[in-house]
Amino acid sequence: MTEKIDAILIHKVFGIPIFVVLMWSLFQLTFELGSIPMEWIDMFFVALGVYIKTIFGEGALGSLLADGALSGVGAVVMFLPNIVILFLGIALLETTGYMARVAFLLDGFFHRFGLHGKSFIPLVTGFGCSVPAYMSARTLKNNKDRLITLFIIGFMSCGAKLPVYVLFVGAFFPKEQAGNVLFLIYIAGALVGLLAAKFLKLFVFKGVDEPFVMEMPKYRLPSLKLIWHTVVIKAILYLQKAGTFILAASMLIWFASNYPKYPEIEAAYAQKIELAQSDEAKVSLENEQAKVLLEKSFLAMIGKSTEGLFAPIGLDWKMTVALESGLAAKEVVVSTLGVLYALGAEVDEESEGLLEVIQKEIPFASAVSFIIFVMFYLPCMAASIVFAKESGSYKYLVYLFVFTTLIAWGLSFIGYRIALYM
Amino acid sequence: MIMLSEMNPGEQGIVSKIDAQGELKQRLFSLGLRKGSQIKMKASSIAKSTLEVEVGSTLLALRYEEAKMIQVKRV
Structure with missing residues (x-):
């Protein structure tokens, strides 16, 4: 048989x-x-x-x-x-x-x-x-x-x-x-x-x-x-x-993108929203408020502090922070981008709006660089912890971080430079 | 006398010498591959990189490099 x-x-x-x-x-x-x-x-x-x-x-x-x-x-x-x-x-x-x-x-x-x-x-x-x-x-x-x-x-x-x-x-x-x-x-x-x-x-x-x-x-x-x-x-x-x-x-990311609070800004927007004529104007004001608050959140501080490392591969602070939040879980990358481009958190990959905004705000070469970086950089935190356990030592997790980051950065750099000439 | 790696599918033989050392020898031994065992070549993958052989009633898979260490007398 x-x-x-x-x-x-x-x-x-x-x-x-x-x-x-x-x-x-x-x-x-x-x-x-x-x-x-x-x-x-x-x-x-x-x-x-x-x-x-x-x-x-x-x-x-x-x-x-x-x-x-x-x-x-x-x-x-x-x-x-x-x-x-x-x-x-x-x-x-x-x-x-x-x-x-x-x-x-x-x-x-x-x-x-x-x-x-x-x-x-x-x-x-x-x-x-x-x-x-x-x-x-x-x-x-x-x-x-x-x-x-x-x-x-x-x-x-x-x-x-x-x-x-x-x-x-x-x-x-x-x-x-x-x-x-x-x-x-x-x-x-x-x-x-x-x-x-x-x-x-x-x-x-x-x-x-x-x-x-x-x-x-x-x-x-x-x-x-x-x-x-x-x-x-x-x-x-x-x-x-x-x-x-x-x-x-998830709670950590929520906290980092919602704090610190700025009551003056919120009060100012609450007033404007109150006075807005149409629902459309209300929504756009709400989005604008979210954007302003986000620019001052802990998440933005983190993104801006490491912006310099990602500038050579064409990524701004928003893309940087999306990548960094992706270290927690890769699902978070898209929702972070959605928040950062001021469309509210309820954005998934099929929402037309985000797609168009990204098309307008992100240059083609930076997008190529971003995709390549996501392909190769460190897996999410849960996976990284399992990796450390299975490899037998946290020492190897450090190696993995260096190894994947170098490959991701290097290939993104090449991809970015080539895409610039296309 | 030929090497196991040179046998063609369907051919049979008796192991006459195993050139492996240490752990590999142990491993082959524990799977029933030793001097005097009956062996039959069953199949090989592309480019003969891995071989399937029958020893007694068990099926074993090994690489070409390992098969080169096993001397067989054709029957």
Whole structure:
């Protein structure tokens, strides 16, 4: 039986295409099927936010809970269906014995870049989210192979970076090319990741290769109980992260963008809004007020203090602070940009307004530089903490920070200069 | 006498010598690959970079480089 299946699945010619199609289907399923309950969860959190504001009022407490805590946690819980489907698929592939075959098929290719055949599982998972990707790198027994894999997982663009790409590609490229550019971004990230692995293998984590001797398990039907157990544990861990870390980070960002308070400015605007003739004028005044207050918030202070470092790659303080808030979670990049360009916090990648403002206010070359920086810089805080745990030392997190920042800055610089001449 | 790496899919043999040291030798031994074991080449990936062999009733995957260390007597 195993022999017959192997004749197809590890076929010299068809083996890799079959694997590519299987993975493609898994991703299609993850995003297509996952988007259905996603809308319900989104609606639930929006409704809950409205309800909370009716209880706690529009003041600081209501805003902290609804705009800070709830919108932050909601944005993460929303991805639970995708995560569950992805892990279900990976658990299925693992328990049937197919993963060992893929490691067999890909080892030759990966070996050339200093990676191990088994590295592919964490790398593929990295396109979903870096946190489970770092954890799944445990399957690599050799410490150096595992470290190289851990260092490049961040270059596989995770799901949370997608809104940033969709926003910028939509704003700066013609519609018929947008899909191709998006595809190019993902491929380029993976390619740079492979080259970075080669570099690390040659200069940093030198040493003898781990021999690739692996038992190929017989194919077997997956145990439902085992798969159920794996998926449930993954789901609980994910929700735990949302309820603890994301909760704290969202409230922090909310605080930094809302404080310190300037009662005089607020009073002045309250008067103007009171006197405004049309609803339109009211909204534009409210937006203007948010903008003025934001220019004086802690977040702006942080952004302006580091502006100089990003000037050579064409980024102003607003883009700088968006990148910095993205260190907490990549989802925050787009919502920060929305706030900063004075359109209120309820902006997602599909809102026409933000797209147009960005088109007008950000030069093309700076946009290119921004996209490249997002592709390669440090993963979010949750992922970074998991990285430190999995690599075994916070020392490696410092290395990761230096490594990713240098690559991101360097490539952004090149991209920016080239785009300037285009 | 040939090296395991030179065998073609379908061919069988008996291991006559293993040139590996330390950990790798241990690993091969624990998977049943030792002097005197029956071995059968099953398949190889593109450019022969990885090979699948059958030892006893277990299936093993190894790289070309490791297969070069294993001497086999064709049967």
